[in-house]
Amino acid sequence: MSIAATFEIEFLQYLDADGKLVRDDLPAIARDIRQLVELYKEMLFVRVFDAKAVALQRTGKLGTYASCLGHEAAHVAIGSAMQEDDVFAPMYREYGAQFHRGVKPREVLLYWGGDERGSDFSGPAHDFAWCVPIATQCLHAAGSALAFKVRKEPRVAVTVVGDGGSSKGDFYGAINVAGAMQLPLVAVIVNNQWAISVPRTMQTGAKTLAQKGIAAGLECLQVDGNDLIAMRAAMDHAIKRARHGHGGMVIEAVTYRLSDHTTADDARRYRPDDEVKAAWAREPLKRMKAYLMSLNAWTEKEDEDWKAECATRVDAEVNAYLETKSQPTAAMFDYTWGELPADLVAQRAEALAADKAAH
């Protein structure tokens, strides 16, 4: 028998669930303790924000909201590993990455609060907005990467897709073309084990999601997505090689969706409490806090103080969101085209007249 090809998928982890190092060949990020503290603080901020957003939805002050509970390490690692002129093409719950890139919490709230201006955000103008049609963002990232290649710009496109999204043709198409054209694309599969109610095991017969990149000719890596250090090390590696023309990469971040899919979902209908309880034991903040405390880089008091500070900052963002007046009716027309065609000018006038008549 002759072998046509072989492959293996490395699993990368530095911190175990208790925050203890499992290997000592630490990556650059782990040697920068001050930055680790800052990233931990970002994770904590996202968690405080997320809980507040869910509470706003429960009290009727926000529309359907997609929580990021449990994904904080993966998201903060992605955002912090990127440069400003790289392009981010998220799905719809990567707030940790987006905050790092300058998107404001009030803009996230505006989007889920039914106002398009949330997507005209303060992050980089070339970043894509939230993408609801599953996995389609992967191809937009690939197209962005192709633009960089055509223009010979040393930029990287980073996209995030879920375990469910990795079943879609858009994901396969994106990694396939990235391999065929050697595009600077980093595709992160945030595998949180559940696509609404369908478990990871029902998405594919593949042993890992990372290995999907093998078929596309990309470098692939499975990472403990709850381990900030491992996630950052993986992202730093992927972005560096993509930026230097060595092609794309698929990273599977293994994590767990500790929340419902969105606030419109009730996960108790389809997944056992025991599983969720076990996942809480592996969640990303606890281990990072323990690790930083073991280094004497963080204290319980600092943790409490920072949480209080996060609450204050989030409250200010929530207030800014709640005080934002709705757009005028005309706004639904004004961005449909660069220049409104006559038909739409007439329909716009019709809508404004209906408005006036209603008052």
Add this chain to the structure above:
Amino acid sequence: MAQITLIEAVTQALAHEMKSDPSVVVLGEDVGVNGGVFRATVGLQDKFGAERVIDTPLDELTIAGLTVGLAAQGMKPVAEAQFEGFIYPMMEHIACHAARLRTRTRGRMTCPAVFRAPWGGGIRAPEHHSEANEHLFTNIPGIRVVLPSSPGRAYGLLLAAIRDPDPVVFLEPKRIYRQYKEEVADDGEALPLDVCFVLRDGSDVTLVTWGAQVKETLEAADALANEGISAEVIDVATLKPLDFDTIHESVRKTGRCVIVHEAPRTAGFGAEIAARLAEHAMYDLVAPVERVTGYDTHIPLYRLEMKYLPSVERIVAAAKRTLAAS
């Protein structure tokens, strides 16, 4: 000045824009070395290189998604769907993203992309190679739908489509790709994307059409003229946004309208024109509006396809019915 066919006019327009604007790229299946299965992109890769005339993997979904990504990052991609019958996998990216980027982001991001596709039947092609589905795009907010029917209009409208800041679905009537040649100066002069073309003046009946049916409709106008009936012929060419004023002005004069298109009748774009006539031209009309269209069937395989496509005879008969009615 060169005499060129409709497809050569497409090539000429692409080459002109690629030369004048480095952000224009062409992508699709077989568009590079092979120059496209209909030769629309022939010679472009030699002139502009493989980085700008891009052979993609064989996946329409990939082509459409890449196109959105390219356009969002400041390129002006011209994507080719090899046949319009293969455009369905592209529709999610066209409808959900290309058409929405501007409004989704309140103008922060735009999608100045062109999605080209050889369109329509009548070339004895296999199944799925003869579709006419322009009406599937005209209902999508935020995109233009253009369907040229002469070399000159193909050149001027494609230039305009590439330069437009919003996405354009540009459908090319492949049956008349090489029907005739005309002089088309490579002068970079674009045509407006929201004005119908009056191809023939007339006073008794208005024949409204687009795409390859312009050929049969003009022949029908000749046949009617032989019987003393004066038909005005309008090529809509830019379906969305629709220049209804030109159609209305004609119907004010003739009082009669026959709409001709090869797509299926129900909810075809002719229905929109008929509805607007009902809304705005009811008292100008002296006869019911007639539609001569493809039937509400799938276009048959090629032995029967000419029975499906509107014929000169069907158009003439419809025009005469409008005259008999008043």
